[in-house]
Amino acid sequence: MTDMGKGSLRGICVVGLNYTDQLLIAGGDGPVQALRVAVRALLEDGFGAAQVRQTMPCGAIILRLQDAPRDVLLDRVRATLAQVPECRKRVGSIDYATTAHAGIVWTEGGTDTEELTRIASAACAAANIRGLDLVEYDSVDHPHLQADILSARLLADALSAMRDRRLVLYAQQIVDIDETSPVLQYEVLVKMRDRAGREHSPSAFLPLAERTGMICLMDGWIIREAILGHAEALVRMEHIHISLNMSGRTLSSPGFWREIETILTQTGIAPARIQFEITETSAIYDLPRAKENVQAFRRMGCSVALDDFGAGLSGFSYLTDLDVNCVKIDGGLVANVVYPQRRELKIVEALVSLCSDLGLDVVGEHVSSPQIFDILRDLGVTKMQGYSIGESVPYETIFVPRGEVRRTGSAPA
Template identity: 70%
Template sequence: MTHEDKDGLRGICVLGLNYTDQLTIAGGDRLVRALRASVLAMLRATFGADRVYEAPSSGSFVITLQGAPRPALAALVRTALDKVPGCRMRTGSVHFSTTAHSGVIWSGDSLGVGELTRIAAAACAAAYARGVDLVEYDSPDTPQLQADIQSARLLSDAVSAMDESRLILYAQQIVDTDPDSTGRHYEVLVKMQDRKGQEHSPAAFLPLVERTSMICTMDDWIIRHAILGHAAVLAQHDDIHISLNMSGRTLSDAGFGQGIVQIVAQAGIDPARIQFEITETSAIHDLPSAKINVRTLRDLGCSVALDDFGAGLSGFSYLTDLDVNCVKIDGGLVANVVYPKRRELKIVEALVALCADLGLDVVGEHVSSAQIYDILTELGVRKMQGYFIGEAVPYASIFGPAPDQAAPGG
């Protein structure tokens, strides 16, 4: 690329095709190669033949964005994404097509084309991970870019972090507002420690981990370390109950329920002290297996909760399909109950009434203020969790003296 060309460079776009593995299964390698060729031709017709090439290592397409103002080039990227499904290939009586995801870095003059392409590829990967068609970074210094790079590094390091015990267990208390309630209840959370010793919150790595089968391995690691790794102190503190998260992938594993039966028996603690939380946003791939696993957990004596209830429509389906006995109302709804003109207050009120009719326990998540606490109390929510109640603390610390619960948030 000449100096004049570099001066005219507005950005780099990397575009990848979706579900190519499924296309290979359905139509074979020749079909996928033909589809790639058709998409390449479309991109060259859209941006110019000399501004698009295919990256052999990844099968993605690299587009140099130049020769027009940024808004016009951004519109062309959107147009190209819309055109990909039209690049159809016929095999027999079937027309095959696909969709695409892409990433764009809008450049300054400080980086070369190679580094900009690497950043655009990171944006493309971020788009795929989030399930969106386009991620844009305004500059190499964009905070979101640095966060996405960090998340990718943590995902790549997750298996080693488990092997080297760099996953650190934390716990956040769930308070029962009934003055006659006894015992303490904590949700077990996890942070990841990198090789420099810095701890990273679940938000930095779990969303990516949950998109892979690695989440099953991580769920198993957390459950085993929370129960078996602390079996002796759990036995000594029989007033402590714990909640453990399980992804939809984990719950879909046919052997999960029986595995828990063995873990609890080995630990020698009362199963009624353990609750498992199913995150609503985590897809259950095998509902029949999930039903059996939930039934096994309930028969064992464990509680099973739907986490993030109300965040999407799937929760209502799970409520009918799975034998849960608790729901945790999504924090996004809870956070907005303080605004009477918004719909969230009415939605939470309706969810609490529904759960009461069904005989289900209700937990309000993300309770961050006294005002939210009071509103939920008036609505009939008895159990609450959030920063007003208490921040997450190292898991091992909960086995010390019980904290004073007289003043939540204190």
């Protein structure tokens, strides 16, 4: 199906309705279907009935954009989205209404309509995930589009990647500035290897996994692989401690602590050697259950760290509600402590003082230069992590005996 030869097609727009799940719960299928019909009529009024192509199985509506300059068409789309809440439908005594989001891909020709529709659907999904009214791609080669498509493909392949062991564990050292400490602590990281053998960083798939719930399966796999998959080496090398990331979704899972208790009992690994990192920017969906899990981890003897502290608005609330014993200061704050005129230095100084008063360990993340290392050390930060201190390495290599393990107790040269 190729319509590009007509020369007047400028783009494809896919329009989706917001919070349809909630509408279904509140009023059943009737209000949702009525609103879709009303929004389709609104699009037909604004663009012409011939330009509204069809409704997709997910309920999104496909709209052809043509016969006008691009900026005019874009303004028309934005104006139409703003009118969607006016498409109210009364059922009984209730007026149901919704809002909408859309994705657009613009073209100069050469791509068939089916492919353009797929790309516009990706833009529409991106708008929904990011909470935006509209996402547009300038072309089929737009870098953000390619990143969104890659994320979708990696997420779709995640279960197979776990089964085929194409999730690959890495480790980055968390360095204690106390050179006399016998402990080597590592944060466990993960990359995904695609079917062609290319490795992709966690930023390519973890954010989407967080939003879809796939992260719970991935968290469980990573924890089991890091502990059970290397139990013999962990038991043998007691000086190695590991820090494992745990999403807010996983932390909200009822009784998740029992799985951890079973793993530690089965392996005989001392719980004090295990730390769980809770990302501050990751939504905790069930705080009472999260508190139950954290309290159970702490009773076992595990450490619990609040990761990316200072990156979001929930950090102090989590610090109050969750029994953490460590805080990892967000790298965005750490990176700017070298600029005295900026606020970040004072913020980090205040956070370190607060954590000291509360008896919490403090880790400086993303330490990218000797200057940052020195400033954090002078502020009282006792543990550091970052590529200027140590690159991430394949996880299994941290268990390889070495004649002399490199320790970093002072600022790297």
